[in-house]
Amino acid sequence: xxxxxxxxxxxxxxxxxxxxxxxxxxxxxxxxxxxxxxxxxxxxxxxxxxxxxxxxxxxxxxxxxxxxxxxxxxxxxxxxxxxxxxxxxxxxxxxxxxxxxxxxxxxxxxxxxxxxxxxxxxxxxxxxx
Amino acid sequence: xxxxxxxxxxxxxxxxxxxxxxxxxxxxxxxxxxxxxxxxxxxxxxxxxxxxxxxxxxxxxxxxxxxxxxxxxxxxxxxxxxxxxxxxxxxxxxxxxxxxxxxxxxxxxxxxxxxxxxxxxxxxxxxxx
DNA sequence: AGGGGTAAACGAAGATCTTCGTAGCCGTGG
DNA sequence: CCACGGCTACGAAGATCTTCGTTTACCCCT
Numbered sequence: 001x002x003x004x005x006x007x008x009x010x011x012x013x014x015x016x017x018x019x020x021x022x023x024x025x026x027x028x029x030x031x032x033x034x035x036x037x038x039x040x041x042x043x044x045x046x047x048x049x050x051x052x053x054x055x056x057x058x059x060x061x062x063x064x065x066x067x068x069x070x071x072x073x074x075x076x077x078x079x080x081x082x083x084x085x086x087x088x089x090x091x092x093x094x095x096x097x098x099x100x101x102x103x104x105x106x107x108x109x110x111x112x113x114x115x116x117x118x119x120x121x122x123x124x125x126x127x128x129x
Numbered sequence: 130x131x132x133x134x135x136x137x138x139x140x141x142x143x144x145x146x147x148x149x150x151x152x153x154x155x156x157x158x159x160x161x162x163x164x165x166x167x168x169x170x171x172x173x174x175x176x177x178x179x180x181x182x183x184x185x186x187x188x189x190x191x192x193x194x195x196x197x198x199x200x201x202x203x204x205x206x207x208x209x210x211x212x213x214x215x216x217x218x219x220x221x222x223x224x225x226x227x228x229x230x231x232x233x234x235x236x237x238x239x240x241x242x243x244x245x246x247x248x249x250x251x252x253x254x255x256x257x258x
Numbered sequence: 259a260g261g262g263g264t265a266a267a268c269g270a271a272g273a274t275c276t277t278c279g280t281a282g283c284c285g286t287g288g
Numbered sequence: 289c290c291a292c293g294g295c296t297a298c299g300a301a302g303a304t305c306t307t308c309g310t311t312t313a314c315c316c317c318t
Contacts, residue, residue: 084231096232097242102213103225104253113226
């Protein structure tokens, strides 16, 4: 069985924005992250956030180059799975289906998405379990 | 068209616990909420929390009786819809179907739930949009 | 009237988050 | 060789959250 992970702290909303940059652009320097973020935060703010996120284990950093390169510790998918799990527990008392109900209701879901979801269902059902 | 609401602040995890009590037990006094919460927080902590939540508009209070009675400002369903909407935006870039994918993966979903979800889909498709 | 019990209100402390100014380091161009 | 630009590190401020001790108000019973 898979070794149990130490379990990282849940990223804050702001941290999530930085992680999104790292996921979509790959390992990046502070300046790169800062640039992709638009100009609503200062450079040193981004630096500090990344330093703290590193202490928390949310990101890793390569110090080879003069400008350190940061990378997300967990993939976007892994993080999403973690977040969804906690969210279901906190907000829906553990019921995934109730979450889906609201997911379908809160945002208008395109027919295309409906189709995709339906396929997921077929898939899930087929896997048994 | 429906009047736009002022939009309440997103409740914190702790506030969500209190709201859950109010939703499941109906309007309650501080003592009642405190009791249902188990003994991991002090009475005055619960009181303070409810006072602040009131300032935020998350709960309403009836001051008729000596012991004030607090009630959730929004129903559980309304709150869940709000939270899911924001969650989809923050974590899944607005894609509801990606949320559903993870919802089906993060927790094991019973066949019963799968069936329920499928019905929701039919429903959603029927409503068009 | 006095005393006990329960409730709300207040205030403050400690934790975490987000923000950024400032200082120190280092390589490069002039 | 030294100033400059870009980088990391540090520290601190202000906001919000969570916690509770203490105080104040009210009511009822004797």
